[in-house]
Amino acid sequence: MDVFEMGYINLKYGFEKGKRLIEEIERFLRQNLRKEDLIGRIGPDEFLIFIEVKRKEDVFSVLKRIENFSSFKFEDINVFLTSGVSIYPFDGKNPLELFEKAGVALKEAKKSSPNAIVLYDKKFEDKILETLRIQTIIKEAIDINLFKFYYQPIFSSKFFRFYYQPIFSSKDLKPCSAEALARIASDNLYTASEFIYLLEVHPFIYEFEENLVKTSTFKSKNWGIPIHINVSEKTFIEGKIVENLKKYVKAGCKITVEIVERVIIKDFKKAVKTLEELKSLGVKIAIDDFGKGYSNLSLLSEIPVDIVKIDISLTRKINENEKAKVLIDSIAELCKKLGIKTIAEGVETEEELNFLKEHCDYLQGYLLGKPLSQDEFEEKFKLKLNL
Secondary structure: OEEOOHHHHHHHHOHHHHHHHHHHHHHHHHHHOOOOOEEEEEEOOEEEEEOOOOOOOHHHHHHHHHHHOOEEEEOOEEEEEEEEEOOOOOOOOOHHHHHHHHHHHHHHHHOOOOOOEEEOOOHHHHHHHHHHHHHHHHHHHHHOOOEEOEEEEEEOOOOEEEEEEEEEEOOOOOEEEEEEEEEEEOOOEEEHHHHHHHHHOOOHHHHHHHHHHHHHHHHHHHHOOOEEEEOOHHHHHHOHHHHHHHHHOOOOOOEEEEEEHHHHHHOHHHHHHHHHHHHHOOOEEEEEEEOOOOOOHHHHHOOOOOEEEEOHHHHHOOOOOHHHHHHHHHHHHHHHHHOOEEEEOOOOOHHHHHHHOOOOOEEOOOOOOOOEEHHHHHHHHOOOOOO
16 A cells, blocks of 8 residues: 655655555554554555455455545545555465465556555566566666667657657747657567666666767757656666766757656755756756645745646647646646746647747647658758758
8 A cells, every 4th residue: 555645745744744644544544444454664655465264255245344444534635555465375375475466466557546456467467578578678778789769859779769759949839858758669669668677677778868968969969959858766866967968968959858857856955966966967857747646836936947848738728628727727827937938749630739829938749740760850850940
């Protein structure tokens, strides 16, 4: 069982209050479970619970009990508990197996909703096998250096391929920068969302990101435009991204580092140190996926940020939810007053384009430009970029 967005709670309300919350959750769990049920903490915000039932049918009443206390109020904080469940002997023959299977179920639950409860399913094993297969592909790709980069414009090989998606200026819809997006091509084409989390928990990530930085700095200088690169939590907090950029950033290249808000919140002091070191190298900072889940507007005044990328989830709601428009307008106005530029992600319809170009500085999405290989990017934009 995991406390949803505990890092955000610590940042907004303070670590002392966060500590009291964890203690309250433990008391809360003990009050709502039986005396014979075992409860223990296995991490800063994770709990392990063993519940014995006599019959398989009783599992559902246990799940109902868990559901009843999966969200509650602590002082002025809305608390959500996310749970992964495994059942003996169906999911494991010993405590370690049950623990591992519950962990897999918890990962699935976190993808669902703040207070989701997910039972382990054998189909998750297929995902585990696929994970191992992708790890093998990643290792082979790095060992023989088969990287190819694709770029998606932003407008104002066999294994790893990097595409470049253009980013456009909202004033004239001309490409002014690009985001580097990684893909793995084996039997299937895997997007970054399918494999990047594997890289982040494996030493592969260091070689992967060094190659990304090396290629992107070269392309930025060659094309004469800023290149956006996404940085993993591991290399960001450890400062490895700073080492790579020191090594490869040369005069004439412009790099923007994209980092998600939760990584900054998770270890705020280390994050600020890394951000300041990046800024000293002339690198720009973009907060990615802003508006996804909890977003702390006050954070923008506390860190050296240049760009806010408004999450695709808000873009999608423009046509169906007036509140989404108000929220985007508020974020854009606040950023303008703070001297921060805004990029709207996921622009795919004319309606989205017409609204966002009046509020954001830059636009990115398939309506304007899909991710392109290096050759495709150069061919399509050679006149506009004077390539």
